[in-house]
Amino acid sequence: xxxxxxxxxxxxxxxxxxxxxxxxxxxxxxxxxxxxxxxxxxxxxxxxxxxxxxxxxxxxxxxxxxxxxxxxxxxxxxxxxxxxxxxxxxxxxxxxxxxxxxxxxxxxxxxxxxxxxxxxxxxxxxxxxxxxxxxxxxxxxxxxxxxxxxxxxxxxxxxxxxxxxxxxxxxxxxxxxxxxxxxxxxxxxxxxxxxxxxxxxxxxxxxxxxxxxxxxxxxxxxxxxxxxxxxxxxxxxxxxxxxxxxxxxxxxxxxxxxxxxxxxxxxxxxxxxxxxxxxxxxxxxxxxxxxxxxxxxxxxxxxxxxxxxxxxxxxxxxxxxxxxxxxxxxxxxxxxxxxxxxxxxxxxxxxxxxxxxxxxxxxxxxxxxxxxxxxxxxxxxxxxxxxxxxxxxxxxxxxxxxxxxxxxxxxxxxxxxxxxxxxxxxxxxxxxxxxxxxxxxxxxxxxxxxxxxxxxxxxxxxxxxxxxxxxxxxxxxxxxxxxxxxxxxxxxxxxxxxxxxxxxxxxxxxxxxxxxxxxxxxxxxxxxxxxxxxxxxxxxxxxxxxxxxxxxxxxxxxxxxxxxxxxxxxxxxxxxxxxxxxxxxxxxxxxxxxxxxxxxxxxxxxxxxxxxxxxxxxxxxxxxxxxxxxxxxxxxxxxxxxxxxxxxxxxxxxxxxxxxxxxxxxxxxxxxxxxxxxxxxxxxxxxxxxxxxxxxxxxxxxxxxxxxxxxxxxxxxxxxxxxxxxxxxxxxxxxxxxxxxxxxxxxxxxxxxxxxxxxxxxxxxxxxxxxxxxxxxxxxxxxxxxxxxxxxxxxxxxx
Amino acid sequence: xxxxxxxxxxxxxxxxxxxxxxxxxxxxxxxxxxxxxxxxxxxxxxxxxxxxxxxxxxxxxxxxxxxxxxxxxxxxxxxxxxxxxxxxxxxxxxxxxxxxxxxxxxxxxxxxxxxxxxxxxxxxxxxxxxxxxxxxxxxxxxxxxxxxxxxxxxxxxx
Numbered sequence: 001x002x003x004x005x006x007x008x009x010x011x012x013x014x015x016x017x018x019x020x021x022x023x024x025x026x027x028x029x030x031x032x033x034x035x036x037x038x039x040x041x042x043x044x045x046x047x048x049x050x051x052x053x054x055x056x057x058x059x060x061x062x063x064x065x066x067x068x069x070x071x072x073x074x075x076x077x078x079x080x081x082x083x084x085x086x087x088x089x090x091x092x093x094x095x096x097x098x099x100x101x102x103x104x105x106x107x108x109x110x111x112x113x114x115x116x117x118x119x120x121x122x123x124x125x126x127x128x129x130x131x132x133x134x135x136x137x138x139x140x141x142x143x144x145x146x147x148x149x150x151x152x153x154x155x156x157x158x159x160x161x162x163x164x165x166x167x168x169x170x171x172x173x174x175x176x177x178x179x180x181x182x183x184x185x186x187x188x189x190x191x192x193x194x195x196x197x198x199x200x201x202x203x204x205x206x207x208x209x210x211x212x213x214x215x216x217x218x219x220x221x222x223x224x225x226x227x228x229x230x231x232x233x234x235x236x237x238x239x240x241x242x243x244x245x246x247x248x249x250x251x252x253x254x255x256x257x258x259x260x261x262x263x264x265x266x267x268x269x270x271x272x273x274x275x276x277x278x279x280x281x282x283x284x285x286x287x288x289x290x291x292x293x294x295x296x297x298x299x300x301x302x303x304x305x306x307x308x309x310x311x312x313x314x315x316x317x318x319x320x321x322x323x324x325x326x327x328x329x330x331x332x333x334x335x336x337x338x339x340x341x342x343x344x345x346x347x348x349x350x351x352x353x354x355x356x357x358x359x360x361x362x363x364x365x366x367x368x369x370x371x372x373x374x375x376x377x378x379x380x381x382x383x384x385x386x387x388x389x390x391x392x393x394x395x396x397x398x399x400x401x402x403x404x405x406x407x408x409x410x411x412x413x414x415x416x417x418x419x420x421x422x423x424x425x426x427x428x429x430x431x432x433x434x435x436x437x438x439x440x441x442x443x444x445x446x447x448x449x450x451x452x453x454x455x456x457x458x459x460x461x462x463x464x465x466x467x468x469x470x471x472x473x474x475x476x477x478x479x480x481x482x483x484x485x486x487x488x489x490x491x492x493x494x495x496x497x498x499x500x501x502x503x504x505x506x507x508x509x510x511x512x513x514x515x516x517x518x519x520x521x522x523x524x525x526x527x528x529x530x531x532x533x534x535x536x537x538x539x540x541x542x543x544x545x546x547x548x549x550x551x552x553x554x555x556x557x558x559x560x561x562x563x564x565x566x567x568x569x570x571x572x573x574x575x576x577x578x579x580x581x582x583x584x585x586x587x588x589x590x591x592x593x594x595x596x597x598x599x600x601x602x603x604x605x606x607x608x609x610x611x612x613x614x615x616x617x618x619x620x621x622x623x624x625x626x627x628x629x630x631x632x633x634x635x636x637x638x639x640x641x642x643x644x645x646x647x648x649x650x651x652x653x654x655x656x657x658x659x660x661x662x663x664x665x666x667x668x669x670x671x672x673x674x675x676x677x678x679x680x681x682x683x684x685x686x687x688x689x690x691x692x693x694x695x696x697x698x699x700x701x702x703x704x705x706x707x708x709x710x711x712x713x714x715x716x717x718x719x720x721x722x723x724x725x726x727x728x729x730x731x732x733x734x735x736x737x738x739x740x741x742x743x744x745x746x747x748x749x750x751x752x753x754x755x756x757x758x759x760x761x762x763x764x765x766x767x768x769x770x771x772x773x774x775x776x777x778x779x780x781x782x783x784x785x786x787x788x789x790x791x792x793x794x795x796x797x798x799x
Numbered sequence: 800x801x802x803x804x805x806x807x808x809x810x811x812x813x814x815x816x817x818x819x820x821x822x823x824x825x826x827x828x829x830x831x832x833x834x835x836x837x838x839x840x841x842x843x844x845x846x847x848x849x850x851x852x853x854x855x856x857x858x859x860x861x862x863x864x865x866x867x868x869x870x871x872x873x874x875x876x877x878x879x880x881x882x883x884x885x886x887x888x889x890x891x892x893x894x895x896x897x898x899x900x901x902x903x904x905x906x907x908x909x910x911x912x913x914x915x916x917x918x919x920x921x922x923x924x925x926x927x928x929x930x931x932x933x934x935x936x937x938x939x940x941x942x943x944x945x946x947x948x949x950x951x952x953x954x955x956x957x
Contacts, residue, residue: 012890019898020886020905022834022874029833187933189838189846189899239836239899240933272839478897478934686893690935694896697936720843720931727928728937 005592006491007748010686014482014502015237024237027193027209028269035195035267036065036105038255039112041119042277043094043101046130046347046713047143048123050092055102058115063107066262067115068254070101077219079212079247079352081449083154083314085144086350088223088253094123095143095312096347097714098277100250105258105266128347128713132286132309135344143312143345152345154310157321159641160338161397167301167336171292173376175369179289179778181361182707183309184282186354187725190239192270192278194252196259204259205232205508208252211241211475212515215448217507219248220256231256235505241477242698243353244279246517247315251278276718280315280352281708283308283343285324285361293373298388299334304362306341308351315352317343322644323358328366329396329645330439331407331652332388337397347713353517355698356758359440364780367436367763371770380424381767382415382435382656389437389652392741399637400645404751406740407437407652410676413737418656418674424771430661431671432772436764437654440756441647442746443520445632454629455520457511458528460489460536462624466594466611468493468500468536473513474525475505479754480687481521485529487683488747492533493540494591495610511627519752522683523649524630526747531628534585539624540610541587543617544596548603553587581681581742581749633745649743651756652678655764657732661772663791666784670700670732670765677757678740681749688738688753695757696734701725703762705781803867807832808876822866823847823858826873834874834902838931845930848903849873855910855929874902877909884955885909888947889940896934903930908944912951918944 018024055067070091078084090101102119106112129135129143135152143152168174190209197205204226210216213233221228238245255268270278285308292301306324310317325339339362356363374381389411390402415421423433447455459471470489476482482502490497503509513525538555545552590597594610617624636646656674661667675692682688705724709716717723742749766777775790800815807830814829823840826832826849838846840859847859850872877883882890885908895901904927911918911926918926923941932940 010893012893013895015898016890016895017882019895019901020882020889021878022832022902024898025833026836026899028837029827031831031833187931188897189844189931189933190836190897191838237898240897242933269837272841272843478899480896690893690896690939693936693938694934695936698933719841720839721841725931725933726936727931728924728941729928731936731938734936734938 004491006487006497007683008681008685011483011487011497011684013480013687014486026190026237026239027195027207030195030207030236032195032197032265032267035265036107036258036262037109037112038103038105038258038266038268039116040100040251040254041102041116043090043097043099045094045123045125046097047126047128048094049126050090050094050101050121051124052120052122053102054120057120058104058118061111061115061118063111064104064115065107065264066105066258068103068257068261072257073223075223077223077248077250077253078314079215079316079448080314080318083318086250086313088250096349098349099312100254103254103258105262130346130348130710130713132284132307132344132346135346136342143347153342154314154345155318155321155343157325157641158340159325159398162336164301164303164336164338168292170294170297171300172294173373174290174292175372175376176290177365177369177778179287179365181285181780183284183351184354184702184706185276185279185708185723186242186244186281187723188240188242188244191272191275192249192251194255194268196255196266198259198263198265202260203230204256205234206252206256207234207236209238209245210235211246211477211517213475213505213507214473214512214515216248216252220253223253224256224260232508235475238475238477241516242355243357243517244281246353246515247280249278272720273718276715277349280350282354282360283310283320283351287362287365289365289369291366291369291373293370293377295377295379299332301336302328302334302366304328304339304365306339306362308341308343309346309348310343311346311348311350313350315350317352319644320352320358322641324362326398326645327359328362329398329400330402330650331390331437333390333396335397348710349715356440356755360759360762363438363759364763364766367760368766368776368778371767372776382411382420385435385437386411399642400650401635403649403745404680404741404743405652406678407654407676410678410737410740411437411654414654414656414674414676417735420656427771430663430772432661432768432770433656433658434764434767434771435654435656436760436767438756438760439650439652440752441518441645442523442649442651442752443647444518445635445646445648446643447514453512454631456513456524456528456630457627458485458525458532459511459625459627460532462536462614464615464618466499466614470500470502470529471510472502472504472525472529473507473510474521475516477516479691480684481516481525483687484522484526484683488526488530489533492530492537495594519755522750522752523746526750527630528628530747531630532626535626535628536624537585537591539617539626540596540613541589543620544589544608544613547608547613547616548598548606550601550603555586648745649751651751651753653756653760655761657761657764657768659765659768659772661769661787663773666787668704668769668782668787672733673761674735675757676737676740677753679738679753680741680743680746680751682738683748683750689736691753692736692738692757693734696761697726697731699758699761700730702780703765703782705783707781801864803864805866805868806870808872816863818862818864820863821859822861822863825863826858832873832875836899836902838899846900846903848906848930850906850910855906874905877905883909884947884950885912885944888943888950892939892943892946894935894939894943900930900932904932904940908947911944912948916948916952918948
């Protein structure tokens with residue numbers, strides 16, 4: 001299908017050899033000179049006034065160089081400019097168990113620990129709010145009195161499209177259910193770490209385990225009231241994020257403040273329990289949902305009521321609230337749709353973005369309901385979904401553009417591979433098969449900070465040796481973003497990956513990229529990298545033409561493949577980002593194997609060495625440098641909340657999952673999953689597979705075992721021993737189908753692969769459990785006790 | 800302070816240490832061998848795995864004074880000139896994403912193939928399950944170990 005030489009080939013990730021030899025430096029592996037060690041004192045209470053906070057004894061200890069409290073910070077932080085409500089250290093009151101209230105910088109970690117013990121804090125406990133329903137009620141002591149709201153409601157969002165009443169009336173089957181979901185943590189292996197170097201002019205270099213160096217840069221500047229140019233943020237190798245490192249976080253601000261106060265380099269490493277406290281995990285969620293299905297018309301209506309428990313602070317919560325509803329707009333058309341989502345504050349850990357952000361729990365509800373409706377109408381759940389799936393080039397009722405969609409073919413192939421028809425409703429009691437589908441954004445079309453700056457800029461330089469350096473602000477967090485950027489540049493310039501070096505996620509050296517969240521990097525940074533490479537190629541073509549003594553080509557503007565429903569935005573030109581899967585560079589040359597060959601004209605058949613051409617070009621111009629950008633086209637409607645969930649493109653996923661349920665023990669074993677994921681052109685199949693396998697691991701964790709346990713507001717299982725994640729034994733046999741479409745606006749036709757896969761596996765397990773033993777589980781995780789309770793209830797009904 | 804003698808990656812060290820120091824701290828803070836990772840400090844995640852007299856152990860749980868007279872191999876001691884077949888297979892199979900558990904996984908694999916040159920799938924799973932990985936779902940790590948076993952069987956020895 002393609003004539004690519006680098007794109008689409010399984011490629012070990014850039015940096016793999018560093019990682020496999022232990023040479024890769026993660027944040028805490030960096031050795032800044034003679035650092036002070038920073039430690040944080042945390043609240044033991046979920047809700048209290050701080051009546052006394054005295055650092056004097058701690059500061060008097062020899063070897064203690066600085067200490068700070070909430071009073072040392074004038075502003076609050078938060079990733080969204082509209083909801084910055086978190087003080088870097090608690091001021092006046094604490095809002096969750098584990099909230100940092102003071103910090104110490106000392107000459108050694110033992111001194112630091114000693115000093116933390118000498119801090120005198122007295123609390124006046126306040127009755128904590130721990131229940132999300134109660135949080136909706138009026139209270140005399142709201143968690144955030146500064147918001148001047150009568151209750152602990154943080155955000156309330158509603159959208160309605162079409163006519164619900166008519167929609168439900170025209171359905172042949174209307175089903176409804178109540179669902180609940182436990183709070184989750186990301187459980188990445190590298191704990192949070194930050195180190196700060198300070199020079200004699202108080203310029204800071206902040207090394208931090210973050211997915212969002214740019215947002216951290218902005219947050220540091222705001223909270224410390226330092227101009228941006230005095231701060232450099234560097235993300236070293238990062239040990240997993242999954243959304244957990246996508247906020248600027250209190251400890252990062254505190255470490256930088258302590259460096260400024262002490263004038264010394266500082267080092268901060270959070271332990272595992274603190275890492276649990278600090279991650280903004282998946283919101284505990286309650287959903288009431290109703291779905292109407294007609295065998296010919298499809299889903300006629302869907303309405304949802306969501307209540308999400310945000311914990312102590314806002315984080316990404318406003319976005320999460322919208323995502324709970326708007327990410328129901330695919331993968332099937334729903335002409336009549338309404339949702340209402342309330343996000344409340346409680347005195348628990350803050351929740352925010354976690355892989356599949358906001359779309360995961362409602363996806364479970366809608367896919368289980370769709371299964372129930374199919375059963376009512378005696379429809380095959382796979383066949384029905386096949387009929388329902390969005391066509392490419394359509395607009396949803398809330399005006400999401402579905403540009404490409406290969407899910408139909410994907411699900412059909414998954415049905416064949418899993419031998420669905422031979423198995424569904426035909427497996428013996430205790431074994432079952434289930435299906436579910438989903439979709440996800442390929443990057444948020446709207447930036448968090450409202451401005452017109454490109455969402456991604458990538459710069460390339462080539463010096464006399466011909467090697468290319470790619471500068472990008474995108475964060476490789478293990479997903480392989482450095483690798484795809486290098487691949488795209490290599491493809492356009494016809495050279496091998498060994499000639500490409502990527503320098504990324506360093507705010508001093510790299511142009512701005514908004515960061516690794518919302519599955520945006522491949523699409524947005526990828527388009528910018530390709531754009532920069534095409535511009536570089538133009539320069540090399542000009543040099544080649546000089547050597548060959550021919551006229552430079554006249555570039556013809558390609559017909560933009562995206563002519564379908566572009567709504568404003570800039571007009572595409574030759575080297576714009578909107579070249580999509582088109583491999584034609586319109587320059588009459590072939591760049592391959594470090595050779596540049598003329599394909600037409602007077603010089604047809606002549607071949608030049610890439611390095612010779614570079615040398616000539618450098619002689620003429622000095623170091624070659626180009627820049628490419630990506631800015632999402634203007635999209636979407638004008639109604640309230642229309643921006644939420646807008647993306648230049650969407651990925652699609654289907655899972656067919658087989659399980660064995662032991663009716664005696666309630667134990668669920670996932671035997672096999674067949675996954676079809678439409679990620680457009682798979683740029684690096686090895687990385688796509690890795691993302692699918694990792695999403696299955698994480699999705700099955702949520703489906704079967706994961707959840708934070710609270711007692712009186714304190715998390716009881718903030719360790720890897722007690723917060724169980726799946727081991728190698730729980731990973732099922734996996735079959736993958738992922739080459740399903742080409743997106744006209746994605747770089748080389750690519751879309752996201754890192755998040756969308758996660759959501760539908762969870763309902764596919766639930767639907768398979770129903771096929772196996774006839775119970776509908778509506779509470780996630782679906783643990784053996786819930787299976788047994790449901791089986792007992794079912795038996796009770798029968799007797 | 801207590802003076803200890805131990806061998807790390809073939810080199811002999813004599814150092815005065817605080818008795819409460821763990822082997823992990825000794826490796827990372829005294830010797831600056833940062834390939835051994837600190838993931839949880841309490842023996843849950845396995846990211847601090849090193850070989851002690853040839854056997855994988857959790858260095859965060861072992862006081863360094865207990866390693867007196869022992870031979871420690873860390874990830875830095877696995878490949879001097881070229882990659883070990885386990886490392887090579889992990890790179891080739893895409894068994895590495897974020898890389899934080901990778902050094903521990905390599906040591907698990909090196910030990911497994913040293914003791915079980917033809918491991919069964921269950922033995923591989925058993926070996927891998929000692930260390931948590933949140934990125935890969937373990938699938939490609941298992942494939943890599945099995946591939947490395949094949950390579951070593953065909954004479955590609957470290």
